[in-house]
Amino acid sequence: MASTMYKAWLQHYHVDQHALREAYARWGQSIVAMTADSAVLQSAVDELTTGIEQLCGIKPSVADTPQHASYIYVGIADRLHRSDQYLADSDMPKVGKEGYLLKHIELEQHSVITVLGETDRGALYGVYHLLRLMAMGESLEQLRVVERPRNSLRMINQWDNADGSIERGYAGQSIFYEHNRITDNVTRIRDYARMLSSVGINSIAINNVNVHEVETAFLSEEQLPAVAGLANIFRAYGITLYLSIHFASPMEIGGLLTADPLEPEVREWWKQTAYRIYKHIPDFGGFLVKADSEHRPGPFAYGRDHADGANMLAEALQPYDGIVIWRCFVYNCMQDWRDRSTDRARAAYDHFKPLDGTFHDNVVLQVKNGPMDFQVREPVSPLLGAMSRTNQMIEFQITQEYTGQQRHLCYLIPQWKEVLDFDTHAQGDNSFVKQIGDGSMFGMKHSGYAAVSNIGDDDNWTGHTLAQANLYGYGRLVWNTELSAEEIAEEWIRLTFGNEEHVIQTLKAMLMSSWRIYEQYTAPLGVGWMVAPNHHYGPDVDGYEYSRWGTYHFADRDGIGVDRTINSGTGYAAQYFSPNRERYDHLHSCPDELLLFFHHVPYTHKLQSGETVIQHIYNTHFSGAEQAQELVRQWTSLEGNVDEARYTQVRERLEEQAEHAKEWRDVINTYFYRKSGIADEHGRQIYS
Numbered sequence: 001m002a003s004t005m006y007k008a009w010l011q012h013y014h015v016d017q018h019a020l021r022e023a024y025a026r027w028g029q030s031i032v033a034m035t036a037d038s039a040v041l042q043s044a045v046d047e048l049t050t051g052i053e054q055l056c057g058i059k060p061s062v063a064d065t066p067q068h069a070s071y072i073y074v075g076i077a078d079r080l081h082r083s084d085q086y087l088a089d090s091d092m093p094k095v096g097k098e099g100y101l102l103k104h105i106e107l108e109q110h111s112v113i114t115v116l117g118e119t120d121r122g123a124l125y126g127v128y129h130l131l132r133l134m135a136m137g138e139s140l141e142q143l144r145v146v147e148r149p150r151n152s153l154r155m156i157n158q159w160d161n162a163d164g165s166i167e168r169g170y171a172g173q174s175i176f177y178e179h180n181r182i183t184d185n186v187t188r189i190r191d192y193a194r195m196l197s198s199v200g201i202n203s204i205a206i207n208n209v210n211v212h213e214v215e216t217a218f219l220s221e222e223q224l225p226a227v228a229g230l231a232n233i234f235r236a237y238g239i240t241l242y243l244s245i246h247f248a249s250p251m252e253i254g255g256l257l258t259a260d261p262l263e264p265e266v267r268e269w270w271k272q273t274a275y276r277i278y279k280h281i282p283d284f285g286g287f288l289v290k291a292d293s294e295h296r297p298g299p300f301a302y303g304r305d306h307a308d309g310a311n312m313l314a315e316a317l318q319p320y321d322g323i324v325i326w327r328c329f330v331y332n333c334m335q336d337w338r339d340r341s342t343d344r345a346r347a348a349y350d351h352f353k354p355l356d357g358t359f360h361d362n363v364v365l366q367v368k369n370g371p372m373d374f375q376v377r378e379p380v381s382p383l384l385g386a387m388s389r390t391n392q393m394i395e396f397q398i399t400q401e402y403t404g405q406q407r408h409l410c411y412l413i414p415q416w417k418e419v420l421d422f423d424t425h426a427q428g429d430n431s432f433v434k435q436i437g438d439g440s441m442f443g444m445k446h447s448g449y450a451a452v453s454n455i456g457d458d459d460n461w462t463g464h465t466l467a468q469a470n471l472y473g474y475g476r477l478v479w480n481t482e483l484s485a486e487e488i489a490e491e492w493i494r495l496t497f498g499n500e501e502h503v504i505q506t507l508k509a510m511l512m513s514s515w516r517i518y519e520q521y522t523a524p525l526g527v528g529w530m531v532a533p534n535h536h537y538g539p540d541v542d543g544y545e546y547s548r549w550g551t552y553h554f555a556d557r558d559g560i561g562v563d564r565t566i567n568s569g570t571g572y573a574a575q576y577f578s579p580n581r582e583r584y585d586h587l588h589s590c591p592d593e594l595l596l597f598f599h600h601v602p603y604t605h606k607l608q609s610g611e612t613v614i615q616h617i618y619n620t621h622f623s624g625a626e627q628a629q630e631l632v633r634q635w636t637s638l639e640g641n642v643d644e645a646r647y648t649q650v651r652e653r654l655e656e657q658a659e660h661a662k663e664w665r666d667v668i669n670t671y672f673y674r675k676s677g678i679a680d681e682h683g684r685q686i687y688s
Contacts, residue, residue, distance in 0.1 A: 099148030100126030153448025171456030199475025385426030521624025
């Protein structure tokens with residue numbers, strides 16, 4: 001039997017309330033559905049059957065006609081209106097190809113819970129919503145729910161390698177690959193598909209954007225049958241498969257002497273490759289591309305630009321309605337730290353803004369939420385909203401590369417909510433980032449979200465059991481960006497740990513405070529980085545200060561911060577629309593939490609909070625370490641309310657976090673005391 005850690009939020013705890021369980025069982029005794037020609041609808045029925053059996057202790061019968069007076073109907077709306085007149089008054093609204101209607105209907109001879117989608121995907125998502133309501137103990141008596149996703153592309157990017165390793169993986173080895181081949185053990189992959197589908201994920205790229213030799217060959221006739229096997233698994237749960245590709249594939253596996261995107265033989269090679277892929281995977285989603293970034297090959301080698309490269313691939317996919325997702329994480333990773341005029345934060349905008357309007361309409365630019373690299377605090381990327389004639393999607397990182405690597409608790413939904421609710425002013429006031437995600441700001445043909453996965457083959461999937469909340473939360477947030485971080489947290493807690501109020505309130509408080517706690521004991525005021533190079537776990541204030549990667553803080557005896565202002569700095573602030581441009585550019589209007597990202601200031605500079613910069617550094621690092629210890633206390637108050645396996649695993653992680661927070665505190669405080677020579681006004685211990 002699967003452990004509680006493995007089952008994540010698909011626990012389906014037995015319903016304790018007798019009256020509620022009896023009501024669920026009355027409808028759940030029978031499922032009516034026609035699944036013969038739809039693997040997705042069959043998955044919906046299988047999920048509903050399993051869920052009811054676990055929630056209510058009964059095994060439903062499944063038939064294509066009613067067998068009992070009360071039942072659950074799972075179907076597709078157009079079939080309903082053609083053949084099932086007893087439900088024709090269900091008043092099906094237009095919900096799009098992935099939306100659904102849940103409704104309780106009392107007829108003359110039947111009491112019915114209907115789960116209706118305009119497509120089989122919609123019906124599957126509706127089933128998961130119904131099970132979520134039941135697991136949370138909601139009444140179905142007056143049920144009427146109409147849902148449709150706010151965003152069309154809701155994607156996961158796996159950074160898995162064929163050798164079984166995972167780049168920035170913190171939860172074990174890959175569930176997809178072992179020994180340079182696609183695994184034959186697909187049970188866990190199927191369970192992962194169930195988890196993703198249950199929160200509305202509809203797309204997945206199954207290999208690392210840094211494509212190595214073995215993964216490059218996934219495009220070959222020899223490898224495509226195994227790739228198609230994975231596509232079959234995900235297809236049954238409404239998830240479309242994509243591949244990350246090597247831009248130089250025509251040379252690596254095609255025998256050509258060039259990968260120049262304007263060369264006819266290269267264009268023809270990609271067209272033949274697309275034909276071969278779609279022969280094996282008719283609903284293949286398309287390509288994810290990292291090019292001309294961090295030593296990856298791309299069109300720059302041939303004097304071409306990003307549009308040349310992306311459009312060549314787009315033409316190959318266009319006959320099959322495939323899309324090219326082109327990552328905008330492009331910057332000079334070989335810069336000289338002595339050169340203060342080069343600013344990594346500027347790079348994405350400088351590369352892509354001039355190309356607005358030159359990309360084909362089946363190209364989507366994938367833009368990281370910030371201009372740097374998934375830091376605990378950085379501003380929203382100015383590229384979001386800057387390209388009114390180009391499809392864009394937003395990239396988050398669920399795996400906690402710079403936010404504790406799933407050894408520290410850091411619930412990321414509040415951070416992402418701040419990004420989505422940021423007003424770009426791209427079309428005047430109320431031009432929010434979430435309107436780029438849903439395509440409404442500029443009427444984009446393709447838009448949405450991608451996020452780097454945080455799972456591996458650990459029993460609990462995510463290394464830290466509580467890190468499951470970030471994967472769950474990402475799916476729920478990009479389905480409906482209007483959900484609050486608190487709502488998502490409570491859903492996840494109830495589905496994962498049950499409905500005991502003390503557990504809910506304690507865990508919700510822990511989750512909701514965790515991002516701020518992590519920020520407090522790590523890098524201050526938006527300056528970022530300060531981590532050990534390469535593995536990025538643990539404090540190293542100067543780890544990247546003299547690095548070619550371009551991630552500097554410029555701390556000296558007098559002050560700290562990067563001058564990104566328009567007149568005296570790198571000019572990065574000018575990439576924003578007004579009034580954000582002026583707000584960031586002017587020292588006294590720049591938000592405290594981003595001050596050191598935009599300005600170099602003396603340690604004695606007073607923040608809007610009234611604290612000096614140096615005292616803020618001391619205060620937050622002492623406070624963050626104390627609050628990390630408080631997380632341990634909060635969790636241990638749940639002993640006996642949480643099963644032993646999860647209780648012990650989480651306690652050990654939180655205890656490690658508390659100790660590591662002290663190390664961060666002491667390293668950061670000591671560093672800045674030595675730099676500034678200014679003592680802590682409260683006289684706390686700082687090592688000299």
